[in-house]
Amino acid sequence: MISETKPQRIITFGEILMRLSPPDKRLLGQSYQLDFFFGGTEANVAMALANWNEKVDHVSAVPDDFLGESSLKELNRLGVGNLYTQKNYHPLGLYFMEEGASLRSSQVIYNRLYSSFANIAWEDLKWEEILKDANIFYWTGITPGISENTYQGLKRALATAANLEIKITVDPTYRKNLWKYGRDSQVVLKEFISYSNVFIGGTNEINEILETNFDNGKDGFVKASKELMKIYPSIKKVFDKVRVSYGASIQRIYSRYWNGKRYFSTIEIEINPVIDRIGTGDAFVAGIIYTMDRYDEQSALNFANASCALKHTIVGDVNLARKEEIWKIANGQIEGRIKR
């Protein structure tokens, strides 16, 4: 077990994205202002973990301008190191979002295909140095979908991490609006998952990767996890959060976990109303990484589930909840009182 007080050293690799959305659930044509946040799925995990006092470095590329600087300062603010992040002359990746409400879905427009991160100089990333002393390397299925550069960068990161016996954790999210640069997502994800040790994804993700057809019930999840572990023996743990949506404003979340031998699951938590859904999956990942080797498996899963649930109530991309608040929810104390 990792000590409670000794921070883990964690490396994340991915794009920093700027989110822009009209305030108060307006449509873009109904506003002259936009709220913005810096995020990005891997950076969100990095920021949540650093905010809980882990020692995190995020590896990325940002433009050498005031947007790039501001994005790095936001990571600094929460304690994430940026030593290995490159600066270049391409624009910051960004997306516009019209936030949904009740029956209305959120709409997202990406502007990231020619971004600073897509143009990262992968040959300059010194993974041996970056990953030295790290416990955990975290990647997602988004990064290899962006460009050949990010593919190459990630490939070398994984090989180095595997070599150094660093625990590799993956959320193999597949985004159909990426993968425009030529490589086949199936081939790439299969190759990269074969390096990984902790798989954060459910029956759908496994079905996509293995081209199988497991159902989404408890049994389906366990069978799918077993099949995944059979094919990719490096994978030792499969974590999944299950979401039921009652429109954009009411959601229910529970989590499940297969450790190769035993199935764990949590209670279902209702969030009503949802304040911000972006980054709730990343909050789940951060919860897993934080607790994985520090707490017993049921508590760890409860924490990750509560982290995900609580993120729904926090504006922005990152789970900024304090650990104590999350443990309370994890332990079933859901009351919403005023803490004086």
Add this chain to the structure above:
Amino acid sequence: MISETKPQRIITFGEILMRLSPPDKRLLGQSYQLDFFFGGTEANVAMALANWNEKVDHVSAVPDDFLGESSLKELNRLGVGNLYTQKNYHPLGLYFMEEGASLRSSQVIYNRLYSSFANIAWEDLKWEEILKDANIFYWTGITPGISENTYQGLKRALATAANLEIKITVDPTYRKNLWKYGRDSQVVLKEFISYSNVFIGGTNEINEILETNFDNGKDGFVKASKELMKIYPSIKKVFDKVRVSYGASIQRIYSRYWNGKRYFSTIEIEINPVIDRIGTGDAFVAGIIYTMDRYDEQSALNFANASCALKHTIVGDVNLARKEEIWKIANGQIEGRIKR
């Protein structure tokens, strides 16, 4: 059936109103800012239809000042023509609203009795020219309640439209805070409904007009519709949306329709939370006009019901939802996912 791609030509006639309300559900005394929107029940129908690519002209009168100009520019923005709208030296009609929440009702103050539209020069409205080539003329019970001028203007519009065999659609809303200029609402509405072909209103509205006492159940609605059609044989269709409120923030909506022979109804849709209730009836009307002769009757009713439901999630007076979004809800796909 009207072609999907060929726009209908639609004429609406009514007041453009400015809505002013304190932000964030504050009371007026708790703010130094007001949010504003341009709307008005008939203009809302016009804007929704133009936004769906119908060819719509709205006939009204606005002041010859920056408020009047801005209101017309908002109609322009959504594609509504203003060629026949007059400019004069009377003020723009407006209303203040303290938005309700949960158990607290919205409060509305009108300032419209001496407005630009109330002073419209009805003799100058060339209805033959305006209505030439139109498919549909839309009016509501609000317009004849404002002033003698608007009464006279509407009277001639209806006579001309009937003469030109344009389909006349009406929402016979009765507002007790209007009708101050002398005419009797009962008499006027009866006269004007006798010109109309599509009646958008339920048992309550029919009871008010016919001075009957039908109940609000399915049978009551059908009987009331039959009675209405008997007395006003020009009316061929009766559409009604039924709302159940659980406070200002949670509402349920379903719709029903009597085509003279057969009863149709939709599923009930819950909206939680309601973002903006203003204009939800107008969204229903727009949905009916858009689909009436383009889709089968059940699909059309589903679309109008979904249009009404979805408007509850959109800030402002107008249903700005795209047709595809509405069809999804109309087809029962209510999930509130993020569309990336």
Add this chain to the structure above:
Amino acid sequence: MISETKPQRIITFGEILMRLSPPDKRLLGQSYQLDFFFGGTEANVAMALANWNEKVDHVSAVPDDFLGESSLKELNRLGVGNLYTQKNYHPLGLYFMEEGASLRSSQVIYNRLYSSFANIAWEDLKWEEILKDANIFYWTGITPGISENTYQGLKRALATAANLEIKITVDPTYRKNLWKYGRDSQVVLKEFISYSNVFIGGTNEINEILETNFDNGKDGFVKASKELMKIYPSIKKVFDKVRVSYGASIQRIYSRYWNGKRYFSTIEIEINPVIDRIGTGDAFVAGIIYTMDRYDEQSALNFANASCALKHTIVGDVNLARKEEIWKIANGQIEGRIKR
């Protein structure tokens, strides 16, 4: 019975606090703006009552600067008299709040221990003059917990009010983050409650004061109230509101009352979503004071319960709802329509 139209003369004594919180349920680190309100538990009662046309004076101390002036002007705005409020050179008490949502609790930071009110010159308070002609004196358990000065001031106020046979009403709220100046809260509250006639608190509060163990059911409440009245025979009425929270955004409220002989209770009202929970207890108190000797006991309790419920839908610290709105809720008309 007090006449409906003749105002009562009411004196409240307590701190005026400034509330500062980031907008839109953001965390403090996610904003560069704060919303603010002037309130304070006793001042909230004063403002609600003055807004309903009672004749209220609030006794306090504020700084002789633009914050102090602004806080008094806010009381003026709602009709509360400030004639006896002192000005000194200590800062205004204030608190910062991160507003919760759904499962996330609100977080509060106080900055009040060295405030203007904590430093009130209690020797200068002329209670005979202040309380002359008053019907009601209202105090809470917060005031004697702030400082020796406020303890001394309240002690003399109570002695004077008791002497003048003014009805003394108390909400004996215990705040563990106060009581830093040396006196024992148990001893003080027991002493001061012995002067009081109307007790606004439930089983928990009684258990804390009497060091008893009554349960929170109807029977527990009645037994606790009886025991309280036995020990403190000055107390003639015990009012309690019962809150069930489903997270920070959904709450249910009902109220109960023991008049020494008979038990009264109200229906339970659900508030979804909650707009602002601060001051909902004070709205209950204001409802009791307003109705106590004007209406029959069941109506009075219904009004106080509705006042509390409706406050949850109003931004800020004070129940600004009009009496007619509250009576509607009290009479079970909960619909959330638009009032045109």
Add this chain to the structure above:
Amino acid sequence: MISETKPQRIITFGEILMRLSPPDKRLLGQSYQLDFFFGGTEANVAMALANWNEKVDHVSAVPDDFLGESSLKELNRLGVGNLYTQKNYHPLGLYFMEEGASLRSSQVIYNRLYSSFANIAWEDLKWEEILKDANIFYWTGITPGISENTYQGLKRALATAANLEIKITVDPTYRKNLWKYGRDSQVVLKEFISYSNVFIGGTNEINEILETNFDNGKDGFVKASKELMKIYPSIKKVFDKVRVSYGASIQRIYSRYWNGKRYFSTIEIEINPVIDRIGTGDAFVAGIIYTMDRYDEQSALNFANASCALKHTIVGDVNLARKEEIWKIANGQIEGRIKR
């Protein structure tokens, strides 16, 4: 001389207007928000004087709705009494303003001709009671231009005040967009000025009233004042502020005064940038009324001039500057330091 500490009793009579303008110097079509303020030329004078501790009552009529209530609460906030203000069912007068900047002029749209004040029940105004014990009655040329009702109300007020030997002060502003109800402005203003004792206006105003042609230099002002006093012997004092505009953002102000025997003038003060020009004339009037019989004539004029100048730096309609700040400017201490 009036004692410094003893308040004067002042009665003002006029419309309360709501000002609505887009923020940040935007045009209306560039915003979805409006800032608002309650003001009105006579009410601005009332609020400034009450804020300096004079005992002021403002007589007006407002609607019996949340706008009317909020406007009165704003007067309450600053200490103005509203005992004699009527409530009726006509709308609150209001105006929209696009604020100018540099070379761009402000644009104003009025909506006041059918307002609550225009419909005041003048027969119900009990001027004997209202004016009893008053020192000063203040009116402007706007009030008799609104409607026959306001004309009649003002006529009786002036007769009563003259009878009670109350000092009548007037700012005879002529607004060409008023005077629509039938009376001739020349005739009315001449009649009403004949009741007045203090005239606040310059060569232009005198030329308009007397149909003379005096120039705007010192000599012209003195000659015009003498002529005015000859024709209206009740007038004992003529005060004038002179403004030079260098665009909307830079202005210079000085003031002059003829007491029947001697000419006084102040230094010229430059304001750069102007924050809000509305109400700067009213700030001058308030400065005159406050100082007139309390300070020597030169100091009094300096104060009124400084009050006018300082108002240009304050958002909203009312001069909220403290007396000490104004005296500093009046005494030539213009430095703009931070007061810690």
Add this chain to the structure above:
Amino acid sequence: MISETKPQRIITFGEILMRLSPPDKRLLGQSYQLDFFFGGTEANVAMALANWNEKVDHVSAVPDDFLGESSLKELNRLGVGNLYTQKNYHPLGLYFMEEGASLRSSQVIYNRLYSSFANIAWEDLKWEEILKDANIFYWTGITPGISENTYQGLKRALATAANLEIKITVDPTYRKNLWKYGRDSQVVLKEFISYSNVFIGGTNEINEILETNFDNGKDGFVKASKELMKIYPSIKKVFDKVRVSYGASIQRIYSRYWNGKRYFSTIEIEINPVIDRIGTGDAFVAGIIYTMDRYDEQSALNFANASCALKHTIVGDVNLARKEEIWKIANGQIEGRIKR
């Protein structure tokens, strides 16, 4: 001369850009909000002219998403036609700006190189149809600097316009951060200017194109203009505005014009403070196009200069000033009064 009331038909071709900047002159790292505007140098000219009732079509390409739609709706709002604007799947061009103040310069970051407009399908632009009946075609030096597609599109537009004997007007702005796709700016601009009839630029622009060295005084300007006309005999008019900056907040503007025979110039106008400098050059261009063949040459230049000056006082990219306001400034009436 063109009739005052008969609109000209004008075609503009260029990118629609979204501007994003933190409010209140903050740096990006000091805000969580951005103000946004739709503009772009050619679109700004189009919008100003349409707002003055010219018949303008803007040719461009925007994404088929809610950003693209909103940008077109903004053009609609002001009356610009979009019939020939393409929709594709590339992102909308945008830029971030930190607005300067006093001595601090504005900072701009572009994100436009892979935009929708850069990817315009130039082969699909039917210039014969688009330009049929047009009086004026307007282009700038920005468009051919973006991509090969925009170069090709513009080349054909110019050839067609020249063929149709449409007056071609150009602002040959050179932006060094463009021209990344391979062509040489000198070569391209020379080629394209050879098609043009009205040149809007001064000594600097001419020196850049001709590689000459004329000074910026009156004589230099006239000599440079003559030289330009000698080399490009199609050019008949050279218009120039001259700006002197005293920091970002104070600027002075005058304009000059060489018609081949005679030199014209205007007075210099000071703007203090500057509200928004973006689009002031475009306001000058719009002023020229509006007046060129409608008014005498001196009046026309005065109008264009006043249009440029007044734009500095208007938020956003487009000169939304009314013609009458501009004529006032053009005629020297600069007072900044309130227009009631």
Add this chain to the structure above:
Amino acid sequence: MISETKPQRIITFGEILMRLSPPDKRLLGQSYQLDFFFGGTEANVAMALANWNEKVDHVSAVPDDFLGESSLKELNRLGVGNLYTQKNYHPLGLYFMEEGASLRSSQVIYNRLYSSFANIAWEDLKWEEILKDANIFYWTGITPGISENTYQGLKRALATAANLEIKITVDPTYRKNLWKYGRDSQVVLKEFISYSNVFIGGTNEINEILETNFDNGKDGFVKASKELMKIYPSIKKVFDKVRVSYGASIQRIYSRYWNGKRYFSTIEIEINPVIDRIGTGDAFVAGIIYTMDRYDEQSALNFANASCALKHTIVGDVNLARKEEIWKIANGQIEGRIKR
């Protein structure tokens, strides 16, 4: 000379203060929102220097709550280390400010006397460890005026720094609203200045400390500096910025310096309009510390002067200008162009 690229190690010691002010130059009573910033004179210097890549640690005490955390995160954001900052249970020091404009002065209210920093546990500050390897220790006259704890903490810091031969820099600001805890400011400042090497203050500050009477001209400044160096031979340099205010919105700044042998001065820079005056002195100090041993003395003084001037154009407490921007101003390039 210190290398341009090698950061200096700088230690600052002082209070972190939260600034709260109504937006848009409103008075507090005219807003329901406040803008806030974290600053404090020594922390402002620390943040500016870290933002220019110096290695800075700020030593302070903040509350163990979300305000304290947020304030430290702001320092993190800009790269300031907080390793030695204590957390305790006292509130964060704060001040409210009504921002002035033109002739209206800013008004400030402090709430800092019982703050977290005032209660710093000075015995726990390990100055040997903190100051090890530091080049510079910076203090101001504010810190010893707050409390006995801060006096004691600073005393030991100075003794240790002197011992370690670290360069001690001081801005001996005297604030009359501090010094409430008992010690005599004259005695304390004299003692502490005797430890210092660089004195940042002018004739006024020297006169206050030495109880002399030098005038504020060049000669007075040189004589005062010589006298100061005679009495406190540790002082080797005296830097002074001279401000002339034309109201709150227009200011002029120049700087001067006496190095014991020679007088240096800069040009005067006008700032019109001033955006934010808070922290302009701290920007001067940061400019001195950054350049002192890196650049020739005239350049260094020019940089510090430009840093001060440029800060007037930046919102908030800290000079966030980039070094290159400042060098431009320092070199006399003041143009306010748009940097594309």
